[in-house]
Amino acid sequence: MSRAKRDLILYVNGDRFAVSVEPRKSLADTLREDCHLTGTHLGCEHGVCGACTVLLDGEPVRACLILGVQAAGHSIRTVEGLAGENGTLHPLQQAFWDNHGLQCGFCTPGFLMLAAGLLESADPVTDDKIDDVLSSNLCRCTGYQNITRAVCAAARVMRQ
Amino acid sequence: MKPAPFDYIPAASVAEAVAALAELGDGSKVLAGGQSLLPMMNFRLARPDALVDIGGLGELRGVQARERFIEVGALTRHLDLERTGVPGPLGSLLRSAGAQVGHLPIRTRGTFGGSVAHADPASEWCVLAALLDATMTVTSLAGTRTVAAADFFTTIFTTALEPDELLTAVTLPRLDESYRVAVVEFARRAGDFAIVAVMVACSVRNGVIGDARVCLGGVADRPVRSLAAESLLAGQPAGAAAFRAAADAAAAAVSPPADIHGSAGYRRDLVSVLLRRALERMAP
Known part of the structure; x- marks a missing residue:
């Protein structure tokens, strides 16, 4: 069958x-x-x-x-595939930590993978582009500002 | 929030897919990108007995350029079109429309042909197909036939496709360099289906409009051309007076539905505002 x-x-x-x-x-x-x-x-x-x-x-x-x-x-x-073998946080995870990009954490894996897909692609990244891409996911805690701040910070590290 | 059980038939070729559709009859559905079908199945609004998965048919993905037409394969992803290198005004239209389909994770999976076959009256690709008088290529065990966009969209979520037929490609005419195009939508939240969507393609030479195409989404049970606006634009100088007259005429001519997202009057006002905006913004 x-x-x-x-x-x-x-x-x-x-x-x-x-x-x-x-x-x-x-x-x-x-x-x-x-x-x-x-x-x-x-x-x-x-x-x-x-x-x-x-x-x-x-x-x-x-x-x-x-x-x-x-x-x-x-x-x-x-x-689970973001952090290094020895537990070193991915730049996005570190940026979420540094910028208080999460509270309850439920939506965080989705935001991290969404942002990883954007920042690891060849597409040009601007603040407007980050806003547009992040509009895909919902967060009931943060009001989004710290999430966009975290992704912009990670973009500066990852795109150096 | 989980789909009901179904028979799963991964197709290895178009021939295999249409053979399966012929055998299974109207209890079956074609699974392309799944970005409209799977939410409906998760809600059990759709309970197909069988899914014929055409996702593995790489030959249906991509754009073939011909001299006067382009042929968009049914499995071409929204993101492929957002990034397409098709030159000229048609390329601008595809990139602009593609960028407004859902959100990025929808655009990576959802397909052009899937949207057209799903026939949401506010879908960018359905509006674009009607705007450009696209031709749909449809295959079944009986052979291949073509259907004009004007005959394809019959009503909401319903097309001229028979249960045993597979949409394989959509042919779009190239627009010459005189065309100016725009896509303007309004939705309450980023990425939502538009409450009203407007697409325009007007040939402008020496400041005068020749061929004028205006298509509206979200105002009827299918995408509709605004003949009222088109006839008021053709032959007129491309400027504020003609744009305003066309926008007002288009709004007066529609009988939009009312629902939780907006009243009929609200949609009519949106037609007027968005069409004027689209005409003012249209560019090569």
């Missing part, structure tokens, strides 16, 4: 995961429940809040709007 579980390989943060999932399972649920990577958070589950944003082949995507089976064979990066 084609609605039965399917075996697939996901490459997440450089690691290979062999999982078996129903076709209807989102990439976000697959990451959390089958790869046991619970850093990716689920808010609205219909593509409005951006909390589940991850990188797919280097580009930011909403993991609630992609099925796990659609990601088979692709390279995925989640918030």
Whole structure:
């Protein structure tokens, strides 16, 4: 039956995961429940809040709007893949810390991956561009100012 | 907030996809980028029995340039068009419209053909297809046929596509260097579907408008050309007087719907303001 579980390989943060999932399972649920990577958070589950944003082949995507089976064979990066092996924070994580870019932290993985997708791309980055890209995700705590400040600060470090 | 179970059929070719659609009938849906279909399935507003996933068909992604036309493959991503190198006014129109589709993580996944087949009356690509009299290329086991944009969008979320047909490409005419284009939208939040969207493409030579195209999104059950505005613009000097007359006529001619996002009168006012703004801003 084609609605039965399917075996697939996901490459997440450089690691290979062999999982078996129903076709209807989102990439976000697959990451959390089958790869046991619970850093990716689920808010609205219909593509409005951006909390589940991850990188797919280097580009930011909403993991609630992609099925796990659609990601088979692709390279995925989640918030667990940001910090260095020895725990050194990624420049974005450090900038969020320094600029108080989070309070409760629920939306933070999504914002970090969204910003990582922008800052690690070849696209030119301006303050207006950062504002436009960050408008994709919702945060109920910070009022956004410290998040944009953090991403602008990280941009200065990463784009030196 | 999870989709109901469905049969999943990844297609390895267009032939395989249309064979699957023919076998499965109208309980099946085509999965392209999934940025409209999957939210509807997560809400269970859509409960297809089967999904035919065409996401792996790389041959359907990208823009083919011909002498007088370009052919946009159905799986061309919004972001591809936001960054397209298509020259001239058509390129400006594609980049400007592409940049206004949803948010970045939607534009990396969502597809041109998926938007056109989904037929949201405020969708940038549906408005652009109607503006330029695009031609849709549609394939099924019975062969390939073409459908003009004017016949393609039948009503909200509904097109001339039969359940066993796959939209593979959309052909857009190149616009010569005399054209001036603009895309202007209003939404309450960044990235939302527009409450009203306006696209214009006018040929201007020696300060006088020739061919005039005006298309409105969000004011009816499908994207609509404003014949009232077009007829008032053609032959007139490109300036404030003609722009104001066209904007007022376009607003008077629409009968927009009222919903939680705005009343009919509010939408009509938006048509007037946004069309005047679009005409004032249009550029090569």
